[in-house]
Amino acid sequence: MLPRRLRLLLPVLLAATLLSAALWQYHRQGQAPGAIPTQAGTPVGTSDEMNLLARLIAAEAGDEPYEGQVAVGAVVLNRVRSPLFPSTISGVIFEPWAFESVSNGLIWQVTNLASASRAAADALNGWDPTYGALFFWNPAKEVSPWIWSRNILTQIGRHVFAR
Amino acid sequence: MARRLSTILLSLALLLAIGWGLWERANRLTLANAVEAGGQRDFYNLLNYVEQAQVSMGKSLASSSPRQQAVHLTEAWNQAAAAQHSLSQLPTPGFKPVNTSKFLSQASDYSNYLAQKLARGEEMTPQERQQLASLREEMGRLAADLHQTEGQVTGKSVRWSSFYGIRMPSLPRTIAGRALPVEARPGPLDGFVNTDRRLQTLPSLNYDGPFSDHLEKQRPLGLGAGEVTQAEAERRALNFSNAASNSNYRVQATRTSNGRIPTFSLRLLDSRRPNVTIHIDVSKQGGQIVSLLNTRPVGAPTLDAAAALEKARAFLQAQGFPGMEPTYTVRTDNNQVITFAAREGDVILYPDQVKVKVALDNGEITGWDATPYYMAHHKRELPRPKLTPEQARAKISPGIKVEGVKLALIPLPGGQEKLTYEVKTKMDNTYYLTYINALTGEEEKVLQIIDVPGGQLTM
Numbered sequence: 001m002l003p004r005r006l007r008l009l010l011p012v013l014l015a016a017t018l019l020s021a022a023l024w025q026y027h028r029q030g031q032a033p034g035a036i037p038t039q040a041g042t043p044v045g046t047s048d049e050m051n052l053l054a055r056l057i058a059a060e061a062g063d064e065p066y067e068g069q070v071a072v073g074a075v076v077l078n079r080v081r082s083p084l085f086p087s088t089i090s091g092v093i094f095e096p097w098a099f100e101s102v103s104n105g106l107i108w109q110v111t112n113l114a115s116a117s118r119a120a121a122d123a124l125n126g127w128d129p130t131y132g133a134l135f136f137w138n139p140a141k142e143v144s145p146w147i148w149s150r151n152i153l154t155q156i157g158r159h160v161f162a163r
Numbered sequence: 164m165a166r167r168l169s170t171i172l173l174s175l176a177l178l179l180a181i182g183w184g185l186w187e188r189a190n191r192l193t194l195a196n197a198v199e200a201g202g203q204r205d206f207y208n209l210l211n212y213v214e215q216a217q218v219s220m221g222k223s224l225a226s227s228s229p230r231q232q233a234v235h236l237t238e239a240w241n242q243a244a245a246a247q248h249s250l251s252q253l254p255t256p257g258f259k260p261v262n263t264s265k266f267l268s269q270a271s272d273y274s275n276y277l278a279q280k281l282a283r284g285e286e287m288t289p290q291e292r293q294q295l296a297s298l299r300e301e302m303g304r305l306a307a308d309l310h311q312t313e314g315q316v317t318g319k320s321v322r323w324s325s326f327y328g329i330r331m332p333s334l335p336r337t338i339a340g341r342a343l344p345v346e347a348r349p350g351p352l353d354g355f356v357n358t359d360r361r362l363q364t365l366p367s368l369n370y371d372g373p374f375s376d377h378l379e380k381q382r383p384l385g386l387g388a389g390e391v392t393q394a395e396a397e398r399r400a401l402n403f404s405n406a407a408s409n410s411n412y413r414v415q416a417t418r419t420s421n422g423r424i425p426t427f428s429l430r431l432l433d434s435r436r437p438n439v440t441i442h443i444d445v446s447k448q449g450g451q452i453v454s455l456l457n458t459r460p461v462g463a464p465t466l467d468a469a470a471a472l473e474k475a476r477a478f479l480q481a482q483g484f485p486g487m488e489p490t491y492t493v494r495t496d497n498n499q500v501i502t503f504a505a506r507e508g509d510v511i512l513y514p515d516q517v518k519v520k521v522a523l524d525n526g527e528i529t530g531w532d533a534t535p536y537y538m539a540h541h542k543r544e545l546p547r548p549k550l551t552p553e554q555a556r557a558k559i560s561p562g563i564k565v566e567g568v569k570l571a572l573i574p575l576p577g578g579q580e581k582l583t584y585e586v587k588t589k590m591d592n593t594y595y596l597t598y599i600n601a602l603t604g605e606e607e608k609v610l611q612i613i614d615v616p617g618g619q620l621t622m
Binding site for chain 2: 008010012014015018021022065066067070081083084085086087091094095096097114115117118121122125126127128129130131132133144146152153154155156163
């Protein structure tokens with residue numbers, strides 16, 4: 001038999017865990033998507049789409065080289081122009097499972113949009129370092145095997161770009 | 164006493180845990196129902212729009228009045244586009260129905276192409292009728308396939324919300340796999356996979372629209388002859404970048420890229436300024452500088468748009484692009500991006516475009532994009548206009564103020580080029596560009612000029 005004090009330890013620990021879990025849940029609900037940080041001080045042209053694109057670039061390629069960020073923006077815009085994908089920027093970005101950062105919510109958590117905004121502007125102005133890519137992925141991560149059947153164009157930073 | 168206390172505490176904790184679990188489950192079910200509703204909505208929208216598009220295509224074939232045909236084709240255009248949109252938002256894990264999507268886009272685009280043709284007063288050729296009939300037939304087959312899936316959906320063997328979930332960690336997954344070996348049974352989305360496979364085998368569709376298959380194979384026309392070596396590409400990239408920044412660069416890394424224009428892509432480092440890098444693409448064929456991006460952030464502006472334009476013009480001149488005409492300009496961040504078009508005599512060649520980006524803090528050239536130029540530029544035999552500028556001006560509706568007329572070669576969807584008069588008009592404080600075919604007098608296209616901070620865009 002355990003000493004009395006130790007026997008109390010288990011239920012108390014359990015109760016504490018439950019309480020903290022409930023509190024955490026409550027805290028999380030408190031900061032629902034209402035608190036999306038917006039970019040400060042960056043004047044943008046067509047701001048609505050640019051903001052969305054910058055957010056995606058920051059979430060998908062925030063630590064990639066600059067041309068890799070422009071390339072991710074260009075992939076979105078190439079998809080908008082492609083018959084295989086929806087014809088709007090928001091349609092492309094929010095397609096189910098199209099982008100990992102949309103599935104896991106990272107797109108709503110990014111805060112540093114400085115470089116991503118410049119990359120989004122360059123992509124919207126026509127720069128495309130991939131010359132027509134429709135797909136990109138990180139070969140170090142697990143991806144759908146289907147994706148490897150696409151025609152690979154180049155690799156920029158950690159991302160492979162394909163058509 | 165203490166034993167009793169611990170029993171009470173333990174059962175209380177258990178009740179709490181069960182209560183919490185049930186609450187979480189209720190929450191999850193609410194979300195799952197919302198997701199299920201979204202999936203069902205997209206699926207039934209898809210099914211309905213596919214059926215409607217098939218009917219509209221049939222009506223346009225049955226109708227003998229070109230006007231009615233155009234009306235039904237316009238309906239088919241919208242319905243097929245809506246079907247494609249619904250399909251793209253449907254959760255289909257593990258595979259993308261790209262061929263179904265392409266088929267719907269093309270059916271929509273082709274209907275639009277025919278509707279526009281009829282609106283111009285032309286008629287469908289027998290081949291086009293045949294093409295439309297076979298697209299309609301294929302649309303019917305797609306509707307039948309979707310009906311089969313609908314049977315599964317109502318029988319609840321397809322639940323859209325069930326496709327969302329976190330994958331089991333690998334250890335329990337292998338244990339579960341050993342304990343309950345999965346039988347090979349048809350997956351819920353097999354119908355979609357089979358349909359998509361069949362649509363992949365459709366013959367290619369060539370017409371004058373943006374989704375025509377012949378555009379997939381478009382090759383650059385303006386690169387010139389001969390392949391360059393990597394060393395030569397690096398030499399050209401350095402010369403160009405040194406001129407753009409008035410600085411001294413060295414090569415950090417070179418990779419190759421195999422896109423629409425195959426290139427050597429270089430990363431250059433500035434020898435004088437730390438942390439300034441350039442990304443530059445040199446085409447393998449012809450060794451042309453296709454694109455340049457200087458990645459440095461630009462500080463507070465000291466130049467205005469006019470001074471930036473002069474810098475860009477001088478740079479173009481020095482790089483062997485004389486006589487380019489600035490067409491429109493936009494300011495993003497502290498950069499001015501100016502689009503230039505080539506000129507032949509008094510005709511502006513809009514397909515042959517070069518974009519130059521100028522940093523407004525010191526006038527450095529921080530961007531260059533000649534992709535459209537090298538894709539389109541070739542020696543052209545421009546026709547002689549049959550209309551005079553006055554005749555083109557007379558085509559504009561009375562009551563709309565004409566601000567100017569000039570000759571322009573414009574690209575049209577489908578890769579064609581047309582010689583037109585560009586008529587700049589003003590209506591309710593908004594400027595428009597109307598393009599009147601210089602040979603036939605047909606109106607080919609209208610663009611609206613949109614004022615954005617620091618520049619203008621056309622749409």
